[in-house]
Amino acid sequence: MFIESRELVMKHKIPVAKTSKYWQGLEEGKVYKTVCRNCGRAHYPPRAECLCGGEVKWVEIDEEGVVEAFTVVYAIPRGFEWSKPYTIAIARFGDIRVMGWAENVKVGDKVAIKTGKDESGVWKVYFEVV
Numbered sequence: 001m002f003i004e005s006r007e008l009v010m011k012h013k014i015p016v017a018k019t020s021k022y023w024q025g026l027e028e029g030k031v032y033k034t035v036c037r038n039c040g041r042a043h044y045p046p047r048a049e050c051l052c053g054g055e056v057k058w059v060e061i062d063e064e065g066v067v068e069a070f071t072v073v074y075a076i077p078r079g080f081e082w083s084k085p086y087t088i089a090i091a092r093f094g095d096i097r098v099m100g101w102a103e104n105v106k107v108g109d110k111v112a113i114k115t116g117k118d119e120s121g122v123w124k125v126y127f128e129v130v
């Protein structure tokens, strides 16, 4: 049994002051990770400071990646009504994994990391098979 309820619309305002380098990078076609100057741990998504408390440096992810997993999303979530079924992949780039949009990928494919805007104008990370 169900009762009708009100539709909820949520919009998040995410503070980005400490990670603005990442967001600026997307607009420049670059994807950054952070690497701790103290312990060497790499972070993606980037962290403003390391888990050890160490200061981080920003490093562009520009090497070739390898697809480790992917899924095709047929149940389009609210907010993506403009989308057809789409593929999200996870690729390893050296010491980190990145999740991004992809098309026609399979596990083991070598990919380049790219940035672009989706149809709703939001910056996204995607992969191109190389």
Ligand SMILES: [Zn+2]
Residues within 6 Å of the ligand: 036, 037, 038, 039, 040, 041, 050, 051, 052, 053, 054
């Ligand atoms: Zn650290």
